[in-house]
Amino acid sequence: MQKWRESSGKDAEGGGEYRMGIEMNLVSRDKIESMGSMEKLRFILDDVKSGNIVVLEGGLTAEEQMKLIELTMMEVDDNFPGIEISGYPVKRSLLNLRKRTRLTVIGPAAKMRTIKKDKDLISAIISTT
Amino acid sequence: MSTRKRVKGVLSRLILTLLFKKRAVKIGIYGPPNAGKTTLANRIIHTFVDENEDVGISTEIPHETRRVVRRAGVFIDIKRRLYNGDKGHSSSPKVNRAKLMLDVVDTPGLATKIDFRDFMAYGMDEDEAKRRAKEATEGVIEAIKWLDDIDGVILLMDATEDPYTQTNVVIIGNMEARGIPIIIAANKIDLPDAAPQRIKNAFPQHRVVPVSALKGDNMEALYAEMARVFG
Numbered sequence: 001m002q003k004w005r006e007s008s009g010k011d012a013e014g015g016g017e018y019r020m021g022i023e024m025n026l027v028s029r030d031k032i033e034s035m036g037s038m039e040k041l042r043f044i045l046d047d048v049k050s051g052n053i054v055v056l057e058g059g060l061t062a063e064e065q066m067k068l069i070e071l072t073m074m075e076v077d078d079n080f081p082g083i084e085i086s087g088y089p090v091k092r093s094l095l096n097l098r099k100r101t102r103l104t105v106i107g108p109a110a111k112m113r114t115i116k117k118d119k120d121l122i123s124a125i126i127s128t129t
Numbered sequence: 130m131s132t133r134k135r136v137k138g139v140l141s142r143l144i145l146t147l148l149f150k151k152r153a154v155k156i157g158i159y160g161p162p163n164a165g166k167t168t169l170a171n172r173i174i175h176t177f178v179d180e181n182e183d184v185g186i187s188t189e190i191p192h193e194t195r196r197v198v199r200r201a202g203v204f205i206d207i208k209r210r211l212y213n214g215d216k217g218h219s220s221s222p223k224v225n226r227a228k229l230m231l232d233v234v235d236t237p238g239l240a241t242k243i244d245f246r247d248f249m250a251y252g253m254d255e256d257e258a259k260r261r262a263k264e265a266t267e268g269v270i271e272a273i274k275w276l277d278d279i280d281g282v283i284l285l286m287d288a289t290e291d292p293y294t295q296t297n298v299v300i301i302g303n304m305e306a307r308g309i310p311i312i313i314a315a316n317k318i319d320l321p322d323a324a325p326q327r328i329k330n331a332f333p334q335h336r337v338v339p340v341s342a343l344k345g346d347n348m349e350a351l352y353a354e355m356a357r358v359f360g
Contacts, residue, residue: 061302062302062306069269069296070273073266073267081242082243082244083241085241085295086295109242109244
């Protein structure tokens with residue numbers, strides 16, 4: 001289930017060796033906004049189930065996060081206990097007319113744990129064992 | 130419950146509904162596992178319906194509630210004492226009644242992760258733990274589905290824990306997006322390390338009512354707030 005990179009090869013430029021670690025995908029706001037709602041959630045969950053950490057620049061709305069939790073619960077099994085999700089709250093514009101989602105981090109619950117979170121800071125531990 | 134008592138209860142609910150000409154509001158008790166949701170639901174039922182009736186059982190094991198339970202026709206009727214301190218009549222309170230007809234909906238705890246191995250720490254064998262984990266995931270899905278059918282939410286948080294979890298943020302965000310009224314109840318204030326102020330600081334845009342559902346502390350304030358917000 002987990003996608004681990006063994007340290008047997010060279011990095012992309014043929015330079016130094018890379019060590020065992022976790023893949024982290026930083027997804028731009030443009031990419032996320034180009035996807036439909038279900039497509040977006042499927043993309044995230046498939047990536048996380050592969051053992052990757054997904055960081056969304058644009059973040060997810062509260063409704064999308066709730067749908068993601070629902071979708072996750074449908075797929076929990078013995079090898080996939082669920083996800084860890086952390087994100088900044090929505091930022092509202094002047095006069096509260098427009099809300100803007102902010103960064104969201106999603107990872108496999110077996111490997112990632114949020115240790116501290118407030119409205120502008122997220123600290124997480126990522127286990128490589 | 131005897132047949133006579135049941136008929137009496139049904140009739141009284143019918144009369145109250147006709148008198149108020151308003152359907153009961155469905156109030157969902159939401160929150161993370163082990164926040165005390167079933168304890169709160171039981172407390173409300175014991176206070177206003179029947180002290181021997183339970184909505185569900187509470188234990189220290191997470192996800193003890195794995196199905197949504199709805200208790201219809203709960204009539205909350207409390208007297209509120211309002212003081213006129215500004216005119217020197219602070220010793221003579223004005224009594225105001227707060228009334229609310231509601232259906233209490235006790236929900237399974239919302240979580241992003243359910244690992245069957247966590248249940249084995251409570252002495253369950255692997256098969257039982259896996260069965261419970263499966264039921265718990267179904268319970269979370271059911272609780273989320275119920276949000277479409279809820280008129281108001283009591284978001285219950287454990288005052289001894291960090292309140293700024295993503296689940297709490299997501300529930301609040303969803304309620305705000307749907308325009309559903311929400312009350313945050315900071316539970317377990319009877320415990321020495323309870324810090325309800327931490328919850329107030331984390332969610333300053335919402336009214337937070339500190340309570341102990343287990344001991345019954347400050348429940349009158351929660352009922353008054355429910356009548357005000359959901360009534």
